[in-house]
Every structure is written in C-alpha cells, then in structure tokens.
Amino acid sequence: MQTEDDFELAGFTPYLLTLAAESQSDVFSRNYRDLYGMLRTEWRVLYHLGRYGELSAREISERARIHKTKVSRAVRALEEKRFLARVTSDTDRRSERLSLRAPGRAAFDVLSQAARDYEAALERRLGKRDARTLRRLLKRLAAT
Template sequence: MDPQDPAKAFELSAFTPYLLNLAAETQGEAFSRIYRERYGMLRTEWRVLFHLGRYGALSARDISSRARIHKTKVSRAVEALSRKRFLTREVSEEDRRVEILSLTPAGYRAFTDLSGAAREFEAGLAARLGAEDLALLRRILDRLASA
C-alpha cells in the first residue's frame, strides 16, 4: 500500500460511520429475528409499535418525526399493524386530515412482550461488553446522535 496515495491509504473497515452502520445492522438484525418470528413484523413496524406503546396515542407524522423514519415507511407500517389488529386509527377532532393511532390490547401485549425481549437482548449486550463498556458506548452514541 502506498501511504502517499490517499485513495489507497483510506481503510473502509476503520471508518467510523462504516463501523457504526455495521454494528447497528448486525445488532438490529439479531433483534429483528425476535419480532419477526413472534409477530411477523418488519423493523419499521416494531419501531412504530414501540413509539405507540411507549408514548401513547400519536399521529403518523409524530412517529415519523420522533423516530426519524420517512412518512411513507411509517404509513406502510401503520397499515401492516392495522391488518394485524395491533393498532386503531381515529380521525383527529382538531384536524380531520390526521389520524390518531393507538395500540389495541393485542398491540399492547405485543409491545409488552417485545419490550421484555429488548431488555433481555440489552442484558446480553451488557454481559458481552461489560456494564462499564456498555455505559461508555451509550454515552458516545448519545453524543454522536445529537451532533
């Protein structure tokens, strides 16, 4: 490798955004097996379900903004969760163009189950990394996410 050639000196495997993405994809895929096998959900469906379970009734626009998911993906997830009878849609009294989404009892049970699975998954990460390293990783990721 010629250290004078910047193109050859660049190593993708040491590039922080690449490593962050690889780590996120690896861990996300490992957790996705749980919600996919238990409930036939895709990642965006899980994220929509999580937001409704955690924050209560929201519009699709609210979820899109909070979760940083494109509104068309949220719409598809809402439709899928509605078909699974995990959420209900009610037209907003304040703005008839907006639907307010809420979990059904079945949706809340799925949320509770998957929240427990997420805690177990997180405990597994803590066991692999150690509590101190996991806390450090979270602090670093929080800083990067808010940059």
Template sequence: MSNNTDFDLRDFLPYALNQAAEATSLAFQKQYRQRYGMLRTEWRVLFHLGRYGAMTAKEICDRASLHKTKVSRAVRALEQKRFLTRAPQETDRRHEALALTKQGEVVFRELYEAARAYDTALASRFTPQERDVLRRCLQKIAEM
C-alpha cells in the same frame, strides 16, 4: 498498495457502525419477524405507541426520525394485523390518533421484554464505563 498510512476499513467509523448495527438488528429481528411477520419500521412504530402511548403518525416520525412514507406503510401493516386502530380527531381531521389494540398491547409487551432482555445480554459484555461511553458516543453521532 502505495498507501503509507494504516487507515483501514475497520477504522472507518461509518463502516464499523454499520457492521455493528447490522449484527444487532439482524439478531433481534428474529423476535418480531419470525413471530409476527413484522418489519423493522413496524416494530419501531409499535414500540413508540406501546411505550409512550397514543400519538399521531407525525409525532412518530419526529420522535423516531422516520420518514412519513415509512410510517404510513408501517401503520397500515400494523392496522391489517389488528395491532392498532386509527381515530381521526374532531379538532383537526388531518390528524389521526393511533393507538394499540388489546392484541397490539400484548404483542408490544412481549417484544418489549424481549428487547430489554436482548439489550441486557448485549450490554453485559461491557463494563459500566464502556456502556456509558458507548451510549454517549452513539447519541452524539446520531444527532448530527
């Protein structure tokens, strides 16, 4: 009301980022949610295992900046769906190597392709320069 500047909600970066993030997340969610009843964290865990190979829950936490409870629950859910298996390690029984099953691999590959297609479609709306700036900015903001 009595504000003399023109700082608007849409100018507020956390808001703008959230709106954009939500729009894309909701759009892509259909891929894994409708088909496989997966949650976002499950999809991320699946992605990590599919893309980078077997690893422990801890490694997934670190790489994806996910909290260990989230990962723990996602792993259990994926296990129940028969998308991954656990293999306790001999050297240190606290660790368990998580690996996708055949079925998990198939699902991963499908979603991976869907993700790439979605990303390509989204990116095609911008020039190469814009894409570059956008990615660099997001990267920089994320690693604060």
C-alpha cells in the same frame, strides 16, 4: 520506505459502525420479524404507541424522526395485523388518532421485555463500563 500507512478499510470507523449495526440489528430483529412478521419501522411505530399512548401519524413521525411515508406504510401494516385502531380526529378530519389494540399491546409488552433482556445481555458481555461508554459515544455520533 513508506511515510504513510496504507489505509485499512477494516479499521475505518464508519465501516465498523455499519457492520456492528447490521450485526446487532439482525440479532434483535428476530424478535419482531420472526414472532410478528414486523419490519423495523413497524416495531418503532408500535413502540411509540405503546410507550406514549394515542398519537397521530404526524406526531409519531416527529417524535420518532421517521419520514411520514414510512409511518403511513407501517401504520397500514400494523392495522392489517389488527395491532392498532385508527379513529378520525374530532377536531381535524384529515388526522387520525392511532392507538394499540389488545394484540398490539401484547406484542409491545413482549418486545419491550425482549429489548430489556437484550440490553442486559449486551451489558454483561461488554461489561457495564464499556457498555455505557459505547452508548455515550454512539449518541455523540448520532447527533452529528
């Protein structure tokens, strides 16, 4: 007789979160990885520039909560792809104003639309109610 159930890793929430996150990331990453050779951090930086316009690396780092070294490397990669331009700030020569160039803007448009499509497909798959519940719970967990 056993008073306590054996612990099952297969039902452990942090484990399931990791599996689900990897699975869904793998699916969506095909968009930015295969189409543009981008890494996830690059996509996130591109997104912030596309959505909010000209920003400095520090501003991206704060808004996106990405460490400044990762931003630095992503910016360099995006620059090499001719996706963004850097202009030294007038008021602070340490800082650079970053903005998307036409190809970067085009990639942003394509990827944003892909993301909307992806989200819509997920919502159809899970049902509107469950998809909303999922997002709500994930936000609570992410905030921990």
